[in-house]
Amino acid sequence: MFMRLKLAIAIAAFALITSNSATAGFIPKVSVDSTGRTVMINNRAAIRFHASNGSLSPAERARITAERLTRLAASKVDPKTIYLKADNQYARIMAGETLVCIVTADDARASKTTPTTLGSLWVRNIRNLLSMPAIVLSDKEIVVPLGENRRIYVSGAATGPISAASKNADIAFASVGTDGRYVQVTGQKVGQTAVEIVVEGERALATVYVKKYAGxxxxxxxxxxxxxxxxxxxxxxxxxxxxxxxxxxxxxxxxxxxxxxxxxxxxxxxxxxxxxxxxxxxxxxxxxxxxxxxxxxxxxSIPREEAAQLFYSNNPERLLKYQTLFAGKLEQGKPVRILYHHQNAIGKRAKLIVEVINPGPTPAAFRVIKGVAGPMLDTVLVGYMAGGAFMRDELSNAGVIERVPPQSRLVLVSDTLGHNETSSGILQVNQIEGQSSYARVAALPPDTEEAQVNVGSIMPAPAIFALELSDHVYPNPAKTLEASYVVGERWAFIPIGRHAITDSAAQKKLYGNYGVTYNINIKVENPTEQPKKVSVLFEPSAGLASGVFIIDGEFVSAKYAKPPAEIPLASYQLKPGESRNVRIVTVPVAGSNYPATLVVRS
Structure with missing residues (x-):
């Protein structure tokens, strides 16, 4: 019984995925299998007799049933007219008024069921198999990648040899498989065509779309x-x-x-x-x-690099029009620090981009350390966040090797600024391969093609390349300061951003020294006979300011500081007679008011 149910389920499932009506010119094939007991329709088992009925053996019953079904198939009987007529002892399978076969109690007993249940199973099998289309294709529509093959599997009531032909062999070529019942379709050219498949005189069409992969x-x-x-x-x-x-x-x-x-x-x-x-x-x-x-x-494993130049993009700080804000030349072996800080005051959106441009005929490579933030309305906070991000990555010497093809530009920053929003960042860029390249900061109309870029986008460089180089370029943007503090004596005051660096011609001064690295070495001593606490504090000297620091290898920050506040940064408990060295690295961040002061006291 279990095998009979499996057979019925398989035939029913097949019927669900095929047409409900037989092909008009195709006559289903009815036969008896090699055991002589099973009636086959289209080479699939429909009825299996296990018992005699009166003087008729199972084989004779199968033969007679097959003959009746053959006549019904030839007469184009509607499979829906086949039904079960049951009484207390027998179940008869009928086609209108014509008897197909009888389901006896012995048949049902051999299958461990009732005549009505077994008869219903046989009726379903007959209906489904007589309704089976001559040709069933696995795909009526198929997409074939250009230059590749795909298979259309062929099944159905017609089991003879398969032939296939493409309506347009220039688009798709069709061939019959030699190791199974399928047609192989090869994509020749992008387009649409159809493949006609013929079995025993019956025809079926499959629509073929030949397409490229998107990438x-x-x-x-x-x-x-x-x-x-x-x-x-x-x-x-x-x-x-x-x-x-x-x-x-x-x-x-x-x-x-x-x-x-x-x-x-x-x-x-x-x-x-x-x-x-x-x-x-x-x-x-x-x-x-x-x-x-x-x-x-x-x-x-690349050692930390000191910037040879500072590209300072903050003039103008408030944007009143779309424009190139900074352009500078990059050369191998000369690390450049780029500081930008711009607020959108145009009255409509602006796309702020920072990019490197390789106009030459050979690839270029750059090592990039980047700390960026924005867009946001708080001009102090955005500079603080950018500076903090840069200092954290700079502390661990963390960067990415960016490779730019010839005549291409690489977008490092792409921010869409609303009205009064600010974008800020500190980047360190060292060209390690290729001919001289350029760094550019620009505010663009956001709907232009040039502005349709994201961070990391690699786009073609302008065909006609001409940049007016900016003059806010400052060499050697680093200062080393030495200081000392002895407990009980005058406090140590260390100015940050007070003594402005100048450009190479000594014509321009960078007031506040924004983006300049300060390497500060402080020696603290406790000559007393008592333990003493020594503190390092951040004191804003020129107004509201933020600060970012690496103190003895640890990141420390002061988010907002307003005079006359003093923000504690670090403290040290010195034993009697103890001395120690304190190492501080800081960079004045854009958006804050510098100069500021570090105070060391007990």
Whole structure:
């Protein structure tokens, strides 16, 4: 009984995915199997006799039933007219007034069921198999990638040899499989056509669409970072950039990165790790391309670099029109620090971008350390956040190696500023390969093609390249200060941003020294016979200010400070006669009022 139920379920399922009416010219085939007991319709079991009925053996019953069904099939009987007529002893399968077969109690007993139940099963089998279409295709419509093959599997009541032909072989070529009942379709040219499939004189059509994939990406990609260690947010950025840099997209297609596995922890200097990236590339009229390429991330052991120049983009601070705000030349072996801080006062939205441009005929590579923030209305907070992000990454020497193709530009910052919103950032860029390149800061109308970019976008450089270089360029943007404090004596006051650096011609002064690194070494001593607490405090001298610091290797900050407040940064408990050295690194951040002062006292 279990096998009979499986047979019925399979036939019913087949019927659900095919047409409910037989092909007009096709006559279902009825036969008896090799056991002599099973009636077959279209080479599929419909009725299996296990018992005699009077003088008729199971084999004779099968033969007679097959003859009746053959006549019914030839007369184009409507399978829906086949029904079960049951009484207390027998169940008769009828076609109108014509008897097909009888289900006896012995048949039912052999199947461990009742005549009515078994008869209902046989009726369903007969109906479904007589209704079976001559040809059933696995796909009535099929999309075939250009240059690839796809199969259309052929089943149905017609079981003879298959032939197939494409209506347009220039678009798709069709051939019959030699190792199964299928037709193989090869995409030759983008377009639409149809494949006609013929079996035993019956015909079926499948519509074929030949399309390109929306794009492609290699399965193994490499990228490089720096840092001791390199933090997770840079591993994420580097993996995404590697994907975007290596993906090949068809016109109008777009790429989406769904998940990155393998960047859940920092990467130590000198180490390599593989990340798996789930990617899809899609576009109207294309086949969506999906892949999970491997990105090999190598953390290069590169020493910390001091900036040779400071590119200062803060003039004007308040934007009144769309314009290039800064342009400077980049050269190999000359690390450049870029500080920008701009507020949108145009009265409508503006796209602020920071980019490096490689106009030359050879690829260029850059090591980039970046701390950026915005857009936001709070001009002090945005500078504080940008400075803090930069100092954290600079502390661990964490950056990304960016590679820019010839005649291309790489977008490092892309912020859309609303009215009175400010964008701020500190970047350090060192060109390590290629001919001289350029850094540019610009405020653009957001609806222009040039402004339709995201962070990490690589776009063509202008065909006619001409930039007027800015004059707010300051060499050697670093100061080293030595100070000392002895408990019981005068407090130590260390000015930050008070003595302005100048440009190379000594014509311009950078008041406040925004973006300049201060390396401060302080020696503190306790000559007394009592333990003493020594504190380092941040004192705003020129108005509301924020500060970001690395003190003895730890990041410390003062978010808001307003005179005459003193913000504690660090404290040290000195034993009698003890002395120690305190190492502080800081950068005056944009949006704050500098100069400011560090105070050391007990």
């Amino acid at each position: 492609f990406i290699g399965q193994i990609i490499s990228t490089e970072v720096t840092g001791n260690p390199c933090p997770r947010h840079l591993l994420d950025y580097a993996a995404k950039q590697a994907i975007l840099r290596n993906a090949v997209l068809e016109s109008g297609a777009s790429i989406k990165i769904h998940n990155i596995d393998g960047i859940d922890r920092p990467l130590q200097s000198g180490a390599t790790r593989e990340a798996k990236v789930d990617v899809s590339i899609s576009g109207n009229g294309y086949i969506t391309y999906t892949a999970t390429p491997t990105v090999k991330i190598q953390n290069l």
